Amino acid sequence: MSPIDVKHLRYFVGVADELHFGRAAAKLAVTQPALSQQIAALEAILGVQLLVRDRRGVVLTAAGEVFQAQAIEILAQMETMVEVTRRTAFQNEQRIAIAMVEYTDLPFIVPALTELQKLYPNVKINRKEMVSTQQIKALITHQIDIGIGVLLTNEDQTANVSTRFVLDGRWLLAAPRIHRLAQVKVIHLTDLLDENLIIFSRNVNEPLYDAVLASFQRAKVEPNFVYETTQAQIGLRIVKDSGGLMLGADYVLRERHDDIVYIPIEGLPNLNVHIFWREQESSGLVLDFVEFLAEAALRD
Structure with missing residues (x-):
């Protein structure tokens, strides 16, 4: 039949x-x-x-x-x-896993996601909290598709991973406008001796936190960290109330207050932000997102 x-x-x-x-x-x-x-x-x-x-x-x-x-x-x-x-x-086909440290609030992430959603309306983003060294390992084991973060000088473990530099961050000191350091043009670590300091929690980015401590040790300064935060806004509120001085990247300290000044700091680790993805990546979705991230960082 x-x-x-x-x-x-x-x-x-x-x-x-x-x-x-x-x-x-x-x-x-x-x-x-x-x-x-x-x-x-x-x-x-x-x-x-x-x-x-x-x-x-x-x-x-x-x-x-x-x-x-x-x-x-x-x-x-x-x-x-x-x-x-x-x-x-x-x-x-429309799922993508990305990794970053969300505390950093990198300014180009949201514009890049907006462009990605225009091209891929049904894309689903799976975000994972990872520092750069973890991202690189996760890329190699296919746990994530893209990583975004600071790659420290001693962390160049990018075999089988493509990298793209997108942002050169600067360290800033957030201080009350009435503080004695408010009129200083550039802060050196020795200027912070005996000051009450606020910094991101070690849980946020352990390698970067340890690198900051190492920088203070090289400057022969014992930092007096009175508060470690997982939310930059909380740290700035403490600064506003004269409870301490906050160290942070310029892209983290974007929320500005009239009664706080933001002064460049010298002597801390470089904040070179990179995008990471697998070599020989064939996914158009992943490669498009890399380009959107790079373009958004360039515009920022």
């Missing part, structure tokens, strides 16, 4: 709905003779008569009514199957 295909089902349902070959042919965008041939072929495959044609139109036989109901159900199931399959494949 020859197989029944989707075309047979669609054509039969079309005729059964219209009960008229001419109208059904027009609706299905086929010629009436071609439609008649397909219905005749279907009846031959089944070995039963499904339709009775007379001058007034078409009448379904009892077998035809049963076949119509079954055909409608099968076509609906097939449409659902196609939709679910395509949606699943589409979603899989």
Whole structure:
């Protein structure tokens, strides 16, 4: 027995709905003779008569009514199957895992995400909290697709990973406008001796925190960290209330207050922000996002 295909089902349902070959042919965008041939072929495959044609139109036989109901159900199931399959494949292709330290609040992330969503409206972003060294390992093991963060001088472990420098951050000291250091043009670490200092928590970025401590040690200064924060806004509120001086990257300390001054600091680790992704990456989604990040950083 020859197989029944989707075309047979669609054509039969079309005729059964219209009960008229001419109208059904027009609706299905086929010629009436071609439609008649397909219905005749279907009846031959089944070995039963499904339709009775007379001058007034078409009448379904009892077998035809049963076949119509079954055909409608099968076509609906097939449409659902196609939709679910395509949606699943589409979603899989449109997922991207990125890693960063969210505390840094890098200014180019949101504009880049906006551009990515314009090009890929259904993209799903899976964000992971990782420092650069963790990002590189996660890229190699395919846990993430893109990493964004500061790569310290002693952390160049980027074998099998592509890198792109996007931002040269600066260290700033946030101080009350009435503080004795408020009029200084550039802060040296020795200027901070015996000052109450606020810094990001070591849990935020352990390698960078340790590098900051090492910088103070080289300057022979024991930093008096009175508060370690996971939220830059909290640190700035403490500064505003004269509870201490806050160290942070310029891109972290973007929230400005009239009664706080922001002074460049010398002697701390470089804040060179990079994008990381796998070498030989073939995903258009990933490569597009890399470009959006780089372009947004350039505009910032």
